[in-house]
Amino acid sequence: MPYNIRSKRAHEEIEYIFCTLLPQNGLFVREEQIRLSHQMLDTLLYKQIALCDAGVGIGKTYAYLVACILMRKYASMMGESIVSGSHTVVVSTSSIALQKAVLREYIPFLSKILQNHKVIASPLRAVVRKGKEHFVCDYRLEQRIAAVREKHKNPAQRKALLSLKRHSDIDEVQGISGFDRKLVCVPKFCPRECPGRKECRYQKYLEQAKKPEVFIQICNHNYLLADALHRSKEYRPLLSDYKALIVDEAHKLQEAAMQMYGKSFSQESVLELSSFLIKEHQSREAGRIREVSENLLLSLKELYPQMESGRIRFVATRESSLLFAPVITKYRQVREQLKGSVSKWVLNRLEETEGILRVFQKSDKNHILYLQRGRGEFPVLCTASRDIPHILHATLWQGNTPAILTSGTLKAGQGFSRTRQITGLEGKERVREYVAESPFQYRENCLLYLPKNLKKVKRGSREEVLMLTEQIHSLIRATNGHTLVLFTSYSLMSGVYQMLRDCLPFDLVEVWRHSQEEIVRFKSLENGVLFAAGSCWEGVDFPGDMVSSLIIVKLPFAVPDPISEAEQEKYDTLEAYIKSIIVPDMQKKLRQGFGRAIRTEQDTCVVSILDHRAVVGGRYHKAVISALPKCLMTDDIREVEAFIRRKKNTDYYGK
Template identity: 60%
Template sequence: MKDVEKNLAVQAEKNGYIGWCRNKAHEEIDYIFQELMPKHGLNVREAQLRLSHEMLDSLWGKQIALCDAGVGIGKTYAYLTACIILDKYGEKGGSISKPGCHPAVISTSSIALQDAILKEYIPFLSRILLEENLIRRPLKAVVRKGKEHFVCDQRLEQRLSAIQGKRKNEDQRQALLSLRTSYDMDQAHGLSGFDRRLICVPKFCPKNCPGRQTCRYRRYLERVKGAGIHFQLCNHNYLLADASHRAKGYRPLLSDYRALVIDEAHKLPEAAGQMCGKSLCSDDIQEICYMLEKEHQGIRAGRLKAKMKKLFHVIAENHTFEQEQRIAFQQTEECVSAIKESAAFLYEMARRCRGSVSKWVRGRLEEAGMVLCYFLVPNRKYILYLEQDGERLPVFCATSRRVPAYLDKMLWERGIPAILTSGTLKAGNGFLRIRQTLGLEETNRKKKTGVQEYVAESPFEYKRNCLLYLPQDGKQLRHGSQEESAWIAKQIKQLTSSTHGHTLVLFTSYSLMGSVYQILRGCLPYTMVEVWRHTQEEIMRFKKLKNAVLFAAGSCWEGVDFPGDMVSSLIIVRLPFAVPDPVREAEKEQYGNLRRYIEAVAVPDMQKRLKQGFGRAIRTETDTCVVTILDQRAARGGRYYEDVLCALPSCQMAESMEDVERFIRRRKNVDYYM
């Protein structure tokens, strides 16, 4: 009896200590956001403070949290602070863990965000927390990337020797030369995709490599795996590759961690699809041929090039592509015959090469043949489709049908607490759609790890600074007709006149964008900029022009920043419903009828994409903008009117073009018109 009482007393004392730590942790978050950050020039944002508290509670409670954070919240500081405080006060076996012994992992989908976290956010927090003695040593972070991002010194010298005295694009040549001083290929501007594949660190490094002792990649690994690291930064693919290694019993890529933050979490399912899918493109064949030539198999490399060139030509002739669109494979007699011949050729070459080429090259030949065979005998494990690469050649793609189950197994079953955050996790009234695509519905059903949901509304005053205009005078026009294009062009002309340029026009179709652009060409008093393939160059040109009109589609719906008066008029031409493709057709099969699919999938996906596009309008607390949606399905009385309003922040509503003009005149100063 005395032992029981003693154990209860010890447990009570332990629980009391843990409770004290938790209260102290939350007090410190209050101090950091309410007093410390304002002293260093940052505003107090109550939504940001509450978000950081929610994140800390989820991590402390070993839960998964879906945090939808509106534009301008400052979610990066929120989760970084939560992780720092968890590391300082977190409970481990009833006592404080040693700070820095389990570095948190932050996974993103963009290099730009990784750079910002590494070079801006973490140094700032480290400095102010050290000054206040809230931490004992500087915060350290490292970027973890796959071998394909780093240069192999031996391969680099071989490539430079191969192009010596030959015609080579000068920017690409200089990019290769710059890698003698920088081992990170992401820092080499102008480097071609083909060169990247030839000079990157190989998947399997030979143990007898002559450059092993001086290898810069090996030094990088020693540094990032060293002690005292607080944060490991990586992309979603690297995170999943690490999880796959752990599941298979291989050596992990990341150091052990006890807190996971997935920023830009809406991109995680796409990364998972790439990880558990297969593909074959022209660059893959070029790389295999290059390796064959290096292993003195030039004749075989030449035959392989000729055979696969013919295959890609046949497939391209039998299919019509639109930019950034997946299309179904057409099983014409000519296509099937070409694939059969090519697959047999690849397998036969792999067999004949046994003993004369490396195992890696044979494996690549067999893998290429396997991808082609999927298109001959469809496999229920994969969804098959074609895409186009940068050279307009077809790419054979096989995407797994079980991405949610894959994510559940790779990440959530491990029980590590995680923060998943983005500005577009919530669609309409809830998180159901994102939970399904992330595999969290299965996780919640198993009750292995609790899944929490939190919405942090944007601090921006949309009701005051944003006007939403939904014109209704185009309802009788047939979708996709010439009359509709002319009506869209007329609306854009009137709106750009009302807002004196400063306009971003977002399209969902490149063909419609081209049609409207041609109608308006020479008709606007403002410079028109059209974004096709050279996205960054045209966006920079638009920014320098100050009051131009930018026509854009595709990737410009998200991740592009236009602060100030640069974009004072955002025109969304059509609601961004996903274009039907083989992947979505396969998903449609899971629902009993079209109406259920539209409600459960099509509308929530449209709402998320609409929020991303809308986010281009207001980027700072002082921005003002008119947002116009020309799609008549969004107009009052239209089929998706309520869904549109549900997806967007509450704004003023315009009834006419005159309302637009009054809003701009009232909110802009004289300099805006100069």
């Protein structure tokens, strides 16, 4: 990269910040973190897009924040004048926890240090941007408080409701009921003639968020994509204009895009639309819409009984098309009849719903269509776009805005080809790739155990449960508890847990659907065992001796569904599909799970994979090894126990 005098100074300041200022203020800095920040700064200065795979412990958040700060400071080197508010940066994340950490920890820490040492002239200002449903509508809050004033209500929920007078952000209040939240949040359609608009805390929040001195806008991936969609349709943007984009936890971007650009039709959405019509004094039309819609859903339930087992692919037939026709007609008639009588927003909702129904009637080839079981007796009709990569390219990457996509699991196997494919960056010239390996000493502190005595048994059988129970029992004993067991199936987890819960002298905790209470309980135990699945494969942190044994029960291959079936159609053979899609996705998920093992420089851990396909000679052994850091390996349970005894002190066993 050719440097001019300004870019050279910017890079010199990275060295000064990381090598002098941050260590002086108690932050441990690694060489790989400094190199990563240099790479990120070049990406921003030269308006490129970087895929940065940053291993556990790198400190990527400080790396990209420092790069963003120096980009703004040295913006004139890019031929741009430094105008107040013209160099806003968006940091998009997947988790609320990271958003809070960036806002309340990382940015204040950097702001204070850099100001004190004259690196920046004014404090760094940041704001979290999120949707209306996260904020209190003061007018609706007063109505709700009045409605429950004389009624019997759960004391904790009443206290939470009243506390919203002091907290405009509903996410900051613990114990608020889902029903109350729905009734008091800012509505999707916020009328300009609202009597409380002048004093509205949400409107004041928007005014503060859009002030020119705000440098960093923090949001989640869905909000970023919603803003991109608004811009592509020339609607009013949700975010202030920005000059650089950071996508942290970027491995979650495609999932967010599937949600954003997918559509659904359900009883819940029908009831919501009906309520909007009733509020605009159109009760008769609301009843007509609800009646025809629920009749359609019941008819589809009878037509597709196999939906009860989960998601099923939807293919239009003559019979199904006849079911949709009168419902579409009714929606069109109601929409035409209500023009000029209801808000434009409600008319748009009617038109959008009519459009979803037409997609199903004609089995639109641009969408993947499927049915899934809803909460009640009615099914849910879902659409997913077939062209998410193209949409992401058109809405996020087509301009000249520099962007950094970073995560600990962007690379699969030996490269970024799968990430490029799903994010719309395949074949794009201005994309650069960078791998920042974890600084942790896996060769010394981690032992990978692939047992040689695994049997190939029928999935879901009692024999499988018995075999895994025996293996897990031996490992828990060998490491004296301190174990996290990751499953890919809740039913298998339940079967093994039931067989082990009375056979071990350790506290066993079972987590269903990421129950935070159970995770907190496990963390309070001295040498417990946690059985987990689902979202516990990532985003949970168990440092120190808390988890000294990580057991991955099965390789985390994705469960086939209508979306994966549609993707498979692009490939000539099943083998090509498995190699290009299935294996890279498994490798990413495996790396996420593996990342639960070692969280600090001092951690030591045994990682066991109890899948016969992963062992030496197994079908996916090479794919597993290429996905994980280099570490010691064994197939002997005795070496597992010896490793733990060698690495742990006497207190470990006394706990």
